[in-house]
Amino acid sequence: MTETAPLRPLPLPDDETRFFWDGTREHRFLMQFCADCKRFYHHPRPVCPGCLSSDMAPEELSGRGTVYTYTIAEQAFHPFFANRLPYTLIVVDLEEQPGLRFVSELVECSPDDVRVGMPVEVVWEHVTDEITLPLFKPAAVQA
Amino acid sequence: MTGTGRRVAIVGVGYSTVGRDTGLSLKQLIAQGAQAAMADGGVEQADIDGVAMHAFPPHFVPAYECGALLGLPSLKWTSGSIEGPAFLSAGIHAAAAVASGTADVVLALRPMLRLGATGPTPGASAAGGRQFLEPFGAGRPAQWAGMIKQRMMSEFGWGEEAFGRQMVAQREFAALNPDALLRERITLDDYMNTRYVAKPLRLLDCDYPVDSCGAVIFATEERARDFAQKPVFVESWSFGTSGESDFELAEDMTRTSSFSAAADMWARTSLTPEDVQVAGLYDGFSPITLNWMEALGLCGRGEASDFVAEGNTSLGGRVPVNCDGGATNVGRVHGVNHVAEVVRQLRGTSGDRQRPDAKVGVAANSIAAFTACMLMSAE
Known part of the structure; x- marks a missing residue:
C-alpha cells in the first residue's frame, strides 16, 4: 500500500485569468496591457486601474x-509543501514597469544566497497538462 | 476634535474569557465580552442603541443578531463588517455612528474562535486572487509578514534585533499584567533563538491565537458623563487603503496605507505626533508595530529600530507601546486590546504598567491593504 502523495494546490482559471494560464502552458509570461494608458497590471481585472479603460489585451513580458x-x-x-521545506518565496519586480510585481518561488538557489535586488528570470514548472507555473531562478550573468 | 461631528467618548471596555481552548461558543464569547464592557462602564441594556461587530465568516454573528442575543430589542443602527483592519473596523464604524448622530451609545464587538497561527488550510484548488499565491506555497499571513520584515531589514539596514527588542519590551509589560497569557520575561537571546516560521519572521514575532471577544462601548460626550468611568475622548480617526489588495503586492512595503491613514487622522485634529504619550500598535506580526511607529510620526521613516532601542517604547519610556503586553502576549483579541489598554492608560488605571500622566494615546490596526488608527485623549 502506498499513500497518495498530497497534490500541489492548483490555480482555478476563470474568465479574467484564463489568458495567463493559457500563456504559461506555452511558456509565455503574459499580463494585461492597457491600450489607452500603456501600462501593465496584475492581477488580471476587468478595467485598467490607471484609467478605467477596458481596452486591454495580454502582452508578453520578458x-x-x-x-x-x-x-524563506x-x-x-x-x-x-511539507517535504519541500525550506523553500524561498519572492516578490519579483518585473523589468517592464516600476512596481509591476509577481509573487513566486525562487528555485535553483540556496535560501542562504537570495538577496533583495538580485536579478531573476522565469523558469517553467510543468504541473499538469493544463497548468504550468512560472517560477524564477537567478538570472544568467549577462555580458 | 474637528471635522467629524459630535464629540465621541469611550465609556466601557472589556473581554470575555480569553484562552487557547475555552470550550465556549462564539455567542457565549459575545455575551461575556459585551457584559464585561457594560459592567466596566456601568452601561445598561436600555442605554445601547447601536451595535457594530467585526468578524470573519464562518465565525461571524450578524450585528442585529448580537443585538437580539443581548436583549437589545430596538437598535437604531447596526454594522457587521467582515473586511478591514481588525477591531478598528468595528470601532471606527461605531465612533462614526455616534459622531454623526445616528446612534448615541454603540457597542462594538470583535469575537473570534482560535484558528491556527495562519488560518485555515488552503483547499485543493485556488480561485480568484488566491490562484496567484497558493500554487506557489505562498499566501499565508506569516509569509507576507516575513516578506515585509525582510524588506524593512534590507531597506533600512536593520537586524532582527530591531523587532526582538520590541517583543522583549512587550513581554516585560505582560509580566506586569495579570490578564496576560504569556508572562515569563524573555531576553533578546530568547527571541533570537526561537524558530522561524517564514524567515526572517520568528514565532515570537507572531500574536498568540485564542478564543476571545473584546468589546468597547462608544457614546456621545453628553451620555458619557452619566456612566461610571472617566470618559476617554476619541479625537480623530481614519481608515487607509491601498492600490493593491494583496498584502504581498504592497507598492511600498515600508510605507503602506498606514501612512495615509495616519496622515488623514492627523489632518482632523489639532494634536500632533509629539503629543502622543502611549500607543497600542497592532502586533499580529511585530513588523506591523514598527511600521506604525513610523506611520504615525512617533519617529522618522527607517528610525523605528533606533526608537525602540533607545527605550522610548518600553516601560518608563516616552511613548510606551503595547503596555498590556500586546496581542503577542494577551492573545489575539485582534486589535481590541490596542484600544482597551490605551483607554485604561488614559483613565490612569493601568497599575504597575501605567505611563505617568498619560493624556493622549493612539491605537492602530493592520498594515498594507487596509489599515486604521484612532487618536484618544483624557481631560
Whole structure:
C-alpha cells in the first residue's frame, strides 16, 4: 500500500485569468496591457486601474526582474509543501514597469544566497497538462 | 476634535474569557465580552442603541443578531463588517455612528474562535486572487509578514534585533499584567533563538491565537458623563487603503496605507505626533508595530529600530507601546486590546504598567491593504 502523495494546490482559471494560464502552458509570461494608458497590471481585472479603460489585451513580458523582497518558508501550511521545506518565496519586480510585481518561488538557489535586488528570470514548472507555473531562478550573468 | 461631528467618548471596555481552548461558543464569547464592557462602564441594556461587530465568516454573528442575543430589542443602527483592519473596523464604524448622530451609545464587538497561527488550510484548488499565491506555497499571513520584515531589514539596514527588542519590551509589560497569557520575561537571546516560521519572521514575532471577544462601548460626550468611568475622548480617526489588495503586492512595503491613514487622522485634529504619550500598535506580526511607529510620526521613516532601542517604547519610556503586553502576549483579541489598554492608560488605571500622566494615546490596526488608527485623549 502506498499513500497518495498530497497534490500541489492548483490555480482555478476563470474568465479574467484564463489568458495567463493559457500563456504559461506555452511558456509565455503574459499580463494585461492597457491600450489607452500603456501600462501593465496584475492581477488580471476587468478595467485598467490607471484609467478605467477596458481596452486591454495580454502582452508578453520578458520574464526578467529583480527580487523586491523574499521570505524563506520554514513551516508548511499545506501538506504538499511539507517535504519541500525550506523553500524561498519572492516578490519579483518585473523589468517592464516600476512596481509591476509577481509573487513566486525562487528555485535553483540556496535560501542562504537570495538577496533583495538580485536579478531573476522565469523558469517553467510543468504541473499538469493544463497548468504550468512560472517560477524564477537567478538570472544568467549577462555580458 | 474637528471635522467629524459630535464629540465621541469611550465609556466601557472589556473581554470575555480569553484562552487557547475555552470550550465556549462564539455567542457565549459575545455575551461575556459585551457584559464585561457594560459592567466596566456601568452601561445598561436600555442605554445601547447601536451595535457594530467585526468578524470573519464562518465565525461571524450578524450585528442585529448580537443585538437580539443581548436583549437589545430596538437598535437604531447596526454594522457587521467582515473586511478591514481588525477591531478598528468595528470601532471606527461605531465612533462614526455616534459622531454623526445616528446612534448615541454603540457597542462594538470583535469575537473570534482560535484558528491556527495562519488560518485555515488552503483547499485543493485556488480561485480568484488566491490562484496567484497558493500554487506557489505562498499566501499565508506569516509569509507576507516575513516578506515585509525582510524588506524593512534590507531597506533600512536593520537586524532582527530591531523587532526582538520590541517583543522583549512587550513581554516585560505582560509580566506586569495579570490578564496576560504569556508572562515569563524573555531576553533578546530568547527571541533570537526561537524558530522561524517564514524567515526572517520568528514565532515570537507572531500574536498568540485564542478564543476571545473584546468589546468597547462608544457614546456621545453628553451620555458619557452619566456612566461610571472617566470618559476617554476619541479625537480623530481614519481608515487607509491601498492600490493593491494583496498584502504581498504592497507598492511600498515600508510605507503602506498606514501612512495615509495616519496622515488623514492627523489632518482632523489639532494634536500632533509629539503629543502622543502611549500607543497600542497592532502586533499580529511585530513588523506591523514598527511600521506604525513610523506611520504615525512617533519617529522618522527607517528610525523605528533606533526608537525602540533607545527605550522610548518600553516601560518608563516616552511613548510606551503595547503596555498590556500586546496581542503577542494577551492573545489575539485582534486589535481590541490596542484600544482597551490605551483607554485604561488614559483613565490612569493601568497599575504597575501605567505611563505617568498619560493624556493622549493612539491605537492602530493592520498594515498594507487596509489599515486604521484612532487618536484618544483624557481631560
